Amino acid sequence: ERGADGHVNIIYWQAPSIMTPYLSSGTKDIEAASMVIEPLGRFDQDGNMVPYLAQEIPTIENGGVTEDLKQITWKLKEGLLWSDGTPVTSADVAFTAEYCMHPEGGCAQLAKFEGISSIETPDDLTIVVNFAEPKPNPYQAFMGGQAPIIQAAQFAECLGAKAPECTEANFAPIGTGPFVVTDFRPNDVISLEANPNYRDAAKPAFATATLKGGGDAAAAGRAVLETGEFDYAWNLQLAPEVIAKMAEGGKGTPVSAFGTLVERIEMNMTDPSPNLPEGERATEAHPHPILSDIKVRKALSMAIDRPLLVEIGYGQAGRPTCNLVPAPEIYASDNTECLTQDIEGAKALLEEAGWTVGADGVREKDGMKLKLLYQTSTNAVRQDFQALIKQWWSEIGVETELRNISGSVFFGGDPGSPDTFQKFYADVEMYANNFDGTDPESYLAQHTCEKAPKPSSQWQGENINRFCDPEYDALVAELGKTGELDKRAEIAKKLNDMLTKDSYVVVPLVDRGRVSAHSNTLGGVILNTWDSELWNVADWHRVN
């Protein structure tokens, strides 16, 4: 029964700053918004699509998607109401697309709407989306937490450059989700209450909810697992033994699930030496003097004991992996060779490559030392990984200098900073990346030659390691044209292998899952890494 279970307390150690995913793509904001505004369909915990506002997920089979992959037709459920009581119509959906695709809006989810040429609304419930090119994966717009439907009436005045000025709408959007915002304090706390017009009269079970932000993961974990002040804590990035210890508090349970996030080491294929003039440093003009040799890259990978890394850094929230695309099942390559550490093999390989052990135990070749600068962002687990990997590499005669950089600089794209991950003024770097939804196409397309960051493109670009292989580019193009799922999976696996076990430019380490925690009195939690963690908050309830 709606509202019977009183109040639920949720803690996000990163505080939400806005309630629409269109103006911020931060996970915290998207997930907070998902309690209020909903898409036409979501991904469930296994990555399957489930309809939300739509009657069903359109497919070629049910005729929702045309054979030429250039059109998709959505049908809204009947009788849907906004939380203010007005009906939800196809115009709202079309408006949502218009809102995000406005050229001056700076919409954070623009990529979701890429390729849309026009949207038609033949009736109040039907939305027809037309694509300029065939779209093998048409489930981007209006699908998942990143692309929920907003109310046309509320945002009508907020198009384009005016978007940021609609503070009230941005903070308290009118939605169809189980809750409505009663008080939004940016970067602090959101107070919500049950949506009186929610489509399921029995839900949500909670009358009110608080989503508190701030602090750090440890504090959030403590509040749920040890003191029981909160019911749900998001993303507990903590060492496994710390979580285990907290769980002894007995007030709550950690839960985990896996998605596509892979912690990896990228090998710089270009020379980052500071002696090179600015503009040529770390560009394809100068290949890396050491890492250009695949034997070295492979040896570095072989020296790493991935299961141990998992044990130390992630525990139940991680799995060792050799793949860039670890999931979904059909896209994951069966590559497991790298999972066993092979120090001796690595040594032999380096030997073979002409790197011989010098006086101080560091290998040399032609007077050059095998010395690498290894950078990553600041994060306790990453620093532990750095230390461990440094030790393993030193065992095979590689000297490593470590550097850690504040995340806001490392991941910020400031072309003026030498420390961004795109500039890659280091020999190897470590970070994690994933892809949205279940389709890896655009993710794999990031490694084409022209996507390498370079001075001319203000160092923007996703091909961080500057890998460049025409064969790879051709395969990517082919993937873009292929609609058949099995075929797509086959190409994707091939691409994955080209980057990993064939060339070792990307050295995957850990498939990182998500650990969150809920109190023992909170029922209905199903952790979902394919969509918002709060995707089924309507089903949450109190248990005794």
Added chain:
Amino acid sequence: MLDHTTAPLSGEKDPIVRIENLRVGFQTKDGEVFGVEDVSFSVYPGETVCIVGESGSGKSVSSLSLMRLVEFGGGQIAGGHLFFDRAQGDSLDIAEADQSLMRTIRGNEIGMIFQEPMTALNPVFTIGRQLTEGLRLHLDLDRDEADARAIELLREVRIPEPERRMKQYPHELSGGMRQRVVIAMALACKPRLLIADEPTTALDVTIQAEILALMDRLKRETGTAVMFITHDMAVVAQMADRVVVMFRGNKVEEGPVAEIFNNPQHNYTKALLAAVPKLGEMTGKSAPEPMRLLGAEDKEVKPIPGTQEVLLEVKNLTTRFPVKGGFFRRTVAQVHAVEDVSFTINKGQTLSLVGESGCGKSSAGRSILRLVEPNSGQVRLGGTDVMALNQRDLRRARLDMQMIFQDPFASLNPQMMLRDQVAEPMWNFGTLRGQAMEDRIAMLFDRVHLPRSFMRRYPHELSGGQRQRVAIARALALNPKLIVADEAVSALDVSVQAQVLNLMMELQAELGLSFLFISHDMAVVERVSHRVGVMYLGRIVEIGSRQAVFENPQHPYTRALMKAVPIADPARRKSERELNFKPIPSPIHDLDYRPEASAYDKVGDDHFVLTTDSGY
């Protein structure tokens, strides 16, 4: 023992204090030193006991012990008893009393006047606040009553414009005024015993006479016992019923005042009396001459004529200080401290400035060195225009002119060893180095009669007179051409004073030093000066050769001044009736006040008298 043999003068009453075998030690790095070794004496109600003695002989320490304040200064009463007869009739051994009991006695039953007036006052509180504090505590007065009483007290100690002074801060007062504030503070609650540690040292004779009269009156009217520490034998003669002579931590002699003066027993007492300068000794002589000291009578004393070459020329010097008021402390009026003053000093000669406290003597002296910036006027020192110098040249010029400050403690850096303080001028100008400098420092210490072991001491470890001597040594270090000596010898006991004066005169004879000698001790002034200027309310009212001014005073103020000089002879005490002074007008004027220029009448060869209205 000596005590008890002299019968108390004021009848057979019990003494109010009985000090028995007092011994006070200080813990220093050389081990324990004793500021007072063995002292016993008594003070009876209604009696004035003067304690005289060499500087550093333990006078201040004894009196501080009586207040049980030595402990706070690092001392320890190592032995003896201090019996105090309380108002309720019971007798208390102060040496063993606890501090909370002492608090009800201090300021209430025993009042104390401290030697160093600048540092004795809290710099951040107004005079009014500091005065009324004790009143409100002991007499339970409310604010208005206390204020009224405080103003009355200020008036009694003859501070001009008491209402205004209540709101001023210590640093805005002249040395003498501060001294009087301290006196007023001690008298506030009409204590039964008043300890006065050199209370009139910084005061000019007229005010000194008034203060002495005030204390005398208090003694007579309320039976207050007075323990009066001084080195001024004239004051002793004027005030004392009995005299205690101290020397190096011991009492060496005690007796009724007449007996001490007429028939001193101890060698030290004899030496002391021999060193007292007497007014009139120089009558008829045109140039000053060194004193004839006991033990050196056969030494020839030569007059010091000086030269006629002008060294310092001061013209129309005017210095004013702002008076601030209100929350934002805006300037609301001005103190006309020095008003249109002109004089010259010849090379090798001494000009003395005398005048009542607060008339602007120190300000004039400081203005000449530009230690305070004068508002207008000219100062020329041997050809250089001091007023026109920039900071660098001014510093250089100070090689030739030095100052001895009125308040020796305040003018010494508490963090520096005495040796370094004396060496500093030589460091500054690099006049001497290494062994030569060491020799000179040692020589200077010897000359001002400080033991060489004091070189390693710090200012707070010295007695008042000893500090003064450090300041003198420092001023002499550079062999300057001109020394502004602001009350340079007033804190010294007469024997040392005589030696220091002789030293100064000798240096003058040998090196042609010139002095601007600021003093209130007319006998000393007569002894040392070639010319004398009399100041009143910022102006020089009379200036001329010493002979002319002393033997033929023209200005009414000068005459009054001369009359007030006490004589070091108990038989010739001045009675209160002989003293009648006009109230002193205020030097504080509104911002738009424009004073008249000074005009002088020439009444003699080198003798000028102010014709402009001086306010007297």
Added chain:
Amino acid sequence: MTDDKTPQSQTGPDHMPGPMPGPGEAGAADILAAPLPSAPPRSQWAEVWSQFRHHKGAMAGGFVFLLILALVFLAPLAWSIDATFIDIRARNQGPSLAHPFGTDQLGRDMLARLMAGGQVSLSVGITAMLLALFLGSLVGVLAGYFKAFDNLLMRSTDLFLALPLLPLLLVMVLLFREPLNAAFGPETGIFILIVVAIGVTSWMPTARIVRGDVLALKEREFVLAARSIGTTNAKMITRHILPNVISPIVVSATLGIANAIITESALSFLGLGFPPDFPTWGRLLFDGVDYMQQNPERVVLPGLAISLTVLSVNYLGDGLRDALDPRLRGR
């Protein structure tokens, strides 16, 4: 009486006008000339030292501080485990014979890490504190003493106080890391950078406090007296002003060292400090906080090390201050 040893007799020809004991005239005049007992002069520093030695707190503080220094800089010679050596099987262990202070989450020896961390923290803490103290006292004294500088210097103090620390540090790292690395090598380069960064961002309170005291001190009469004997401004500051503002400076020093050690750790977990495998006390403490419940020694030890250092420096400072204050000396 031994008249030939009176002080006057040593002054040679520049003879004394005072009483010279004439033949047969012993007595009254003599008594004044009697020599006062004197002790051989000692240097001021010897004295400060002797006072310092008698200061119980200072001696204890000094002892502890030296002990810490010895443990940190000398003991690694005896304790040969490398602070960065990972023994993964031995992780999160409590104290044992092999690892007296236990191990961290990667099995690195905590004792070795504490010692290595101490080297960094102490060097950074002390140098940065000295730098901040120097800057602060300099600015404070100049501003308080020279009216002409006051406004300019105090407004720059305002400016520095107002600058947001983090972006400032980021900019410093951006501008200077590479040149310093090139000039001094990575470790010295980053050391200089950190010390300067901390020093440059923490001198302001000292400056303001010192300035306030100097303003008050400047009006004291002994400063006027010193000016009258021709003391130059520079000497005035070193001889008369500085010794009299020593106590706020000493307090700033104690607080500064704690501040520097902690700021250093803040820098390193922002990724602005030493390389991540470089242990420092602040960082060990920070890393240990998450393990507070299972391995309390991981926070207690670095915390204790920092506190002990700060305490010992505090007592050292107290002793120094007392020893330098002649009024307190000899008590």
Added chain:
Amino acid sequence: MLTFTIRRLVLAVPTLLFISLVIFGLLMLAPGDPMANVPLTVPPEVKQKMREALGLGDAWHVQYWKWLRQFFWVEPRVLFDAIFGTSLAEGELRALSWQTRSPIMDIVVQRLPQTLWVVGTAYVVAVLIALPIGIYSAYRQYSVFDNVGTFVSMIGFSVPPFFSGVLVIVIFSVNLGWFPSIYDTTHKVVDWDTFVVQLRQMILPVMVLALQITAQIARFMRASMLDNLNQDYVRTARAKGLGEKVVVLSHVLRNSMIPVVTVIALGIPQIFGGAIITEQVFKVNGIGQLLITAIQANDLPMVQTLTFIFAVLIVLFNLIADVLYGILDPRIRYD
């Protein structure tokens, strides 16, 4: 001194403008990008569009001018509107945060109460504790009290709040369960019970913060008192028969206050500035937390505005400190 104050106030304007320019320059120069928190899944072109929408493409002086205008022209009028119900600022673009896309000043106003509650209380508590401790430690130098006080305060100072905060949480929230570990910023005090709740949630952060501040102020107080306790005027005061309380608390204290006033005055802007780490640890989400998240998110207008507000406060309180010097010590002259 009125002229001094006026002169300083007038001078404050160019000073602050200069400071704002320097801060702006610094922020522009600092590496970092508001897109740092955007997931890597968002393609660079989209990020570029987002940047442009934020106005990042403009030249720096355009951006600076825009901020100046918003801060000095628009915001005051908005304030005026809010007070008098006028509509002067209608249609004007207010200074917006890049993270929340909402007017910065609104957020600041929203954050102030909790910061003032927690940090302000801590400050007041700290000063109230520190002064007596400092005074008494100096008065009884090297007594047991002094030594214990020194010990505790130095340990308190040398232990950073990221540790002490967590420590008290583990002790008092986790193990003893006495106080909440998370501060509820939505809590409203309306009656006694809610006041008690407020008190309970404030105790831990206040305790942690106060410990730091106390240590500092107490040390300066003690040192300064020691300098003055041996002065001659103290003897005079005692000679008047004043109780030790009056001697110490009024005569010596007043003379000793100058360095302490500085420390206290310098600390007050920090009350408004919040306590960054402590706010984080206890999730107080005041101004300090606002600043740190803004810095981490490279939210330039927010950082600029906040730091500028601090700058204003710093300049103001330094002026107040200077005026206080003049009042505390009449010898100090400014003009």
